[in-house]
Amino acid sequence: MGDISRREFLKRSAASGLTGGVILSGLEGLAVASTGEPVGSVIDLTRCDGCADREVPACVSACRTKNRGRFPEPQENIGDYWPRDKHEDWSEKRGLTSRLTPYNWTFVQHVTVEHEGQEIEVSVPRRCMHCDNPPCAKVCPFSAQKKTSEGPVLIDEDLCFGGAKCRSVCPWGIPARQSGVGLYLKLMPKLAGGGVMYKCDLCYGRLQDGKTPACLEACPNDAILFGTKPEMRNYAYARAKETAGYIYGEEENGGTSTFYVSPVPFESIDSALKKQKQAQKNPQAPGFPTMPVEAGNYLNTPNGMAWGFAVAPVAGVVAAGAVAYRSFKGEESEK
Amino acid sequence: MMDNGVPNTVPGPAVVSPHPEAQENIRTLKRHGFSTRFVHWAVAVSAIILVLSGLGQLPLFHRYMVDELPYLGWTSDFNVTLAIHYSAAMLLTFAAIYHVLVHTLRREFTIVPRRGDFKESYLIIKAMLGSGEEPDSHKYLAEQRLAYAFIGANLALLLATGYIKVLKNLAGSDLPYEMLWTNTQLHNLATVLLILGVVGHLTAFAFKANRPLLPSIFHGQVDAEYARNRHCLWCEEIEDQ
Numbered sequence: 001m002g003d004i005s006r007r008e009f010l011k012r013s014a015a016s017g018l019t020g021g022v023i024l025s026g027l028e029g030l031a032v033a034s035t036g037e038p039v040g041s042v043i044d045l046t047r048c049d050g051c052a053d054r055e056v057p058a059c060v061s062a063c064r065t066k067n068r069g070r071f072p073e074p075q076e077n078i079g080d081y082w083p084r085d086k087h088e089d090w091s092e093k094r095g096l097t098s099r100l101t102p103y104n105w106t107f108v109q110h111v112t113v114e115h116e117g118q119e120i121e122v123s124v125p126r127r128c129m130h131c132d133n134p135p136c137a138k139v140c141p142f143s144a145q146k147k148t149s150e151g152p153v154l155i156d157e158d159l160c161f162g163g164a165k166c167r168s169v170c171p172w173g174i175p176a177r178q179s180g181v182g183l184y185l186k187l188m189p190k191l192a193g194g195g196v197m198y199k200c201d202l203c204y205g206r207l208q209d210g211k212t213p214a215c216l217e218a219c220p221n222d223a224i225l226f227g228t229k230p231e232m233r234n235y236a237y238a239r240a241k242e243t244a245g246y247i248y249g250e251e252e253n254g255g256t257s258t259f260y261v262s263p264v265p266f267e268s269i270d271s272a273l274k275k276q277k278q279a280q281k282n283p284q285a286p287g288f289p290t291m292p293v294e295a296g297n298y299l300n301t302p303n304g305m306a307w308g309f310a311v312a313p314v315a316g317v318v319a320a321g322a323v324a325y326r327s328f329k330g331e332e333s334e335k
Numbered sequence: 336m337m338d339n340g341v342p343n344t345v346p347g348p349a350v351v352s353p354h355p356e357a358q359e360n361i362r363t364l365k366r367h368g369f370s371t372r373f374v375h376w377a378v379a380v381s382a383i384i385l386v387l388s389g390l391g392q393l394p395l396f397h398r399y400m401v402d403e404l405p406y407l408g409w410t411s412d413f414n415v416t417l418a419i420h421y422s423a424a425m426l427l428t429f430a431a432i433y434h435v436l437v438h439t440l441r442r443e444f445t446i447v448p449r450r451g452d453f454k455e456s457y458l459i460i461k462a463m464l465g466s467g468e469e470p471d472s473h474k475y476l477a478e479q480r481l482a483y484a485f486i487g488a489n490l491a492l493l494l495a496t497g498y499i500k501v502l503k504n505l506a507g508s509d510l511p512y513e514m515l516w517t518n519t520q521l522h523n524l525a526t527v528l529l530i531l532g533v534v535g536h537l538t539a540f541a542f543k544a545n546r547p548l549l550p551s552i553f554h555g556q557v558d559a560e561y562a563r564n565r566h567c568l569w570c571e572e573i574e575d576q
Contacts, residue, residue: 081398083399083400084398084400132506133505133506133507138503138504139392139413139417139504141392141393141394141519141523142519142520142523143512143515143516143518143519143520146512146515149509163393163394163398164394165392165393165394165413168394168413169413194398254506297506298413298414299504299506301414301417301418302414302417302418302421302501302504303504303505303506305418305421305422306421306501306504306505308421308422308425309421309424309425309428309498309501311425312425312426312428312429312432313428313429313432315429316428316429316430316431316432316433316436317432317433317436319429319433319437320432320433320434320435320436320437320440321436321440323370323433323437324436324437324440324441327440327441
């Protein structure tokens with residue numbers, strides 16, 4: 001299996017005119033922001049080892065450190081979601097790093113899959129994919145989420161009601177809910193709302209400061225890359241070709257700005273993750289995404305119906321014209 | 336809605352006659368034609384479906400365990416409720432465009448609010464509560480005209496903001512977030528106002544004096560005696576034609 005480093009890729013692509021500059025440093029982050037092009041990232045599973053020598057993977061630690069000040073501080077005695085007798089409270093499990101929670105916006109899954117007669121261990125960093133047409137942001141009933149022009153999908157923590165619809169329409173169920181915090185407490189906490197949703201924002205603040213995401217900066221294996229989306233896509237393909245690997249994230253959910261490159265098919269990873277999930281104490285618990293290949297976008301069905309909104313007014317005009325004409329002819333009138 | 340009624344015997348063809356003896360034989364008047372009744376019920380049915388499916392988008396049906404009731408498991412499926420919302424919105428769009436256009440082409444504006452409608456509404460409601468004398472009315476009561484304008488304006492706002500939401504959902508659309516945020520809040524606000532408007536519309540029938548109007552939205556006819564007593568200005572307009 002051939003190998004290609006990020007620096008090597010840069011050298012080759014610059015030489016070929018393929019790309020202008022993949023982000024490697026904070027200073028170059030500013031360069032990407034100024035291109036006006038949407039950003040993207042590559043998560044190279046051929047390089048990620050899940051930081052086997054560390055208790056907590058470096059990307060996870062960096063994310064937690066960077067976002068610590070934004071983690072929710074819920075009120076005491078959190079009420080249930082009436083009429084249900086439960087609520088989501090992760091505040092007692094802030095140290096949990098084995099799944100996505102409001103206090104842990106990225107984590108690493110570990111699977112062992114058989115591929116071409118070999119058992120291969122794969123570590124899979126997981127976080128928001130920052131989709132091209134994100135259903136989470138599009139269908140939020142209060143517009144508490146937005147897709148930025150740069151690519152990251154953001155949640156407005158001051159406006160979020162915590163209904164968790166975004167999690168339901170996400171193919172990976174990424175956003176995590178914390179109750180006992182947020183706007184709903186000021187309105188009808190017993191009757192409506194459920195807290196605030198939290199997830200990775202691709203370190204949007206750092207991007208605006210010309211820096212790269214904290215996870216990228218912390219990765220000791222160059223397994224996470226960041227740059228303009230076209231550059232990242234090109235890199236992912238080059239890397240997949242180099243390693244005879246597979247790509248995930250380009251087609252899923254209608255396209256995302258995260259490209260995974262894996263040495264094994266993603267169907268195998270998804271299958272292994274599903275088995276892990278089923279073996280958990282509560283398989284329904286959120287925060288442990290699988291990797292469904294070619295996952296469809298929730299908005300595909302309604303968008304397929306959208307032509308009806310062009311037909312309906314035209315039909316109204318035609319029908320009104322026909323009825324009015326008959327009235328003028330005296331055939332049908334209420335006068 | 337914006338139609339002009341004509342007197343009619345039941346059974347029998349439409350007849351307009353100023354002759355007192357002929358008038359006595361008229362038992363009902365035609366108040367609403369097919370167009371008006373179609374639009375009313377298309378708007379009513381689509382609005383009810385839109386409100387319910389919209390509540391499903393909030394989301395409420397899972398929270399309130401509606402989806403655990405028999406045959407209602409689909410209510411918490413956003414894909415299903417959004418498809419229903421879209422379908423009902425198309426019906427509402429058709430009915431609204433048809434309504435505005437057909438009555439504009441026919442020059443039928445009897446339900447459009449007039450100057451003094453607020454004061455007249457106050458007097459009518461006061462009279463229904465047993466105080467004072469009710470002013471004579473045209474085809475529509477003053478409060479009906481105001482209710483029409485209120486509900487119509489909210490429906491127009493819902494349609495406009497709804498269309499923007501449809502555009503927003505399309506892949507590749509890139510509308511400014513500030514505009515989408517405002518659009519969403521207006522859509523939600525108009526929904527609340529529409530619900531209040533519909534509740535007010537239905538509450539009108541708590542008053543016995545208004546109930547004779549009810550049958551006309553089903554079969555188009557209203558009791559002639561009632562019309563002569565309460566909508567005498569309308570009857571005069573008919574006789575003048």
